[in-house]
Amino acid sequence: MNDVLKLEGVTKSFGAYKALDDVSVDFRQGEVHGILGVNGSGKSTLLKCVAGYYVPDSGKASVSGIELPWGSPEAAAKLGIRFIHQDLGLVGEMSVIDNLALGTRYEGRAWVSDRRERRRALQLLQQVGIDVDPSAPVWRLTKTEKTMLAVARAMRNGFSEKDVLLLDEPTASLSSGEVRVLFELLRSLSRRGVAIGFVSHRLREVLEICDRVSVLRNGRCVASRSTEGLSERELIDLLVGAPLSEVYGSNSEPVASPRVLLEARGLRGGALHELDLTLHEGEVLGIAGLDGSGRELVSRLLVGADAWESGSIVLNGKTFERLHPDITVQNKVAYVPADRKSQSLLPGFSLRENLTLAKIGTRRKGWLSLRDERRDSAHWLDRVHVDQRNVELPISLLSGGNQQRVVIARWLRFGARVMVLDEPTQGVDVAGRSAIYDSLADASRAGTGLIIVSTDSEELVSVCDRVLVLFDGRVALDLDRDALLAGGTAVLDRAILSGVPEAEGVTGEY
């Protein structure tokens, strides 16, 4: 088979961080090629370089022998490279027909002919094999249908043997069954001669469908080989690197005192099928999982920001069938969302007002004294080491790390017994991170229970007493401190990818 797209020695740095280091991969005609790697290994960066969104520092790319200029999405498209983003790039409010026509010149020039476009849309839909009403708005389609529609759109100019279809994590939000349907489609496209490359986390499915896999680790391509004779376990070894020390998956009691602060029983909602967890006093509980494992829903369900379908949460000995944030806050449960700008900060407001939001009030009853409030705010900024004397400064002028510490101070001042943190150090530099961890460690020492939802394995391993690993919407594993210490991020990454422990005699059920 001939190479269609050939990448040689691609290197890309962001500042001091090398996202891609001398990566060479080739995509062949009629072949499905999986690109695998844990979070931050550079796989998406690689696709974005090919698609022209990033310009690599060095390296070459060619399509059927013709050199591909970097940094030009138009040139890539012209050479037959089709690209599907993780978010699919569909417009939910518009119909299937309109989405298929989006970005091309409308057919019929001066007169947009509905009938002709409809005929063309039906033809395309038939080609990818989905049976949907072409005039239905896209938001009404299922996730699989949307993904397939995106494929149909990418291939709307017909298939040719020189085409390359690249997909960036098309399976992230799909269930296993849905993934299979999509893979069928990719298979049939590849049989027609299209070269397909895609990024995925789904090891089992990848092994089933792909002819070849390339594994990226820390920006380097550590393997590019046929899937023939490759086992899931070998694949994990390639992804994670370090050999596995067989010590994890124990069910020992946490060291923290046994008092239970929060309990989730059979919580179900969206991609999260069943969540059971127990948080003890002073415990730091991590939640890990791939995108689509239900991880991203955990924090919002626990604090009642979104409604859940079934199950319950126990707070202070009371069982709740549903929750709203004001009730959780009354029960001393704090929420630190990942999206600071729109979900936790009052952007145009002062440090003081942001800090006191959860518990507004001063010593004097019936009179909110701004002078008292200022003094109190300065005191709490000091506690979390935000070096800013002027409490009237708009919070939007602070760095991300300092903003996050103000949010944490808000809840420390409030006296939260439980803090649920979603990606607490996202977009925070290294110095800011350690300051945030210090503040959190102080809180935990004072008995506050912390739940940290994170995609950063290093963060979870270094701060958590226990990490729950979600897989396919369920808690697949409960890694305690000993397991984390012994195995480090390798153990956690393995568990995140496969959802099962590898040591003999330990089942995946929790």
Added chain:
Amino acid sequence: MSIDEGVDGVPATVQDSADESTARGRKGYRDAVRWGAEKLELHRFSGLYILGLFILIFALWIPDTFLHVSTLRNIVTSQSITGVLAVGLVCAMAAGAFDLSFAQAAGTGSILAAILTTSFHMNVVLTVVIVIAYGAVVGLVNSLLVNWIGLSSIVTTLGTSSVLLAIDEKLTNENYIAGIPRSFVTAINGTILGIPEVFVIMVAVVLLGWYLLVHTPQGRRMYATGHASEAARLAGVRTSRSILYGFLASGLAAGVAGVMLLAVVGTGDPTAGPSYLLPVFAALFLGSTQVHPGRFNVWGTVIGIFLLGVGVQGLQLAGYSEQWISDLFNGVALLLATGFAVRNGTLSLRR
């Protein structure tokens, strides 16, 4: 020509030093201006200085008519109803509740008061209590529609406004209601120690609004709701309650203003309400560039009201008494003030 040579053959070093000295001079001047602006707190109280300027201009231009107690009384009386309505609106808008119904609510309130005092011969106290209660009901209905049904506040209040107008027209058959008892008019449009009573009411409402918004936790929660509703909700603020209080304040203020309106006009005027809509909004947005820029606030709004009031009254006394002149004045003042504030970055009204 290379850059090192300087321009026009002047050696680069000489030119540099010349540039430097003029730059220093300009910088010194700019610093002085900035220092002055800071001392005068121009970014917060520019409206007050412009108000002073207006008074100075009119005092020099038409000293005989402008510098008279009756002028002051006129301005104060005519702006009191605007002031009461504006304080209510500040509360609603602070909580993110866009209220378009307050003006018609006040108009219908004054018709209600007129009917209660004429047809039902009710005494002053009972009339006032009923009309204020009516205002509270208007606020409650607005907040129910917004909170429970989830309608946008603009659509809701546009709807309720039209319903209130219909009630107004049905009650009056679009005629004036005359024969308001003197006892009612004097009880509300009288003077206390020479100060117009309506002005005293306005001052009381202003103080109350300021206290509630700035010096109670609930007021802060209302501002948080209006500013970043989702962030406030996730921090435990009951945002629906903030919206309820906002509409309630606006409705109560409309009730109070309705009573004042009847007493000031002296007859039940079925078309009086809507004329307050634009001036109150103008004062509100003008006010959001003052005292606490970027936030709807009570004292800023009071500055806005008197700025507009003095300007319009002065122009009228100077002989420019047509309605279009005062409307033009209101509109231009609003656009200038908010335009400057948005350009300065002290205000964001782009949302």
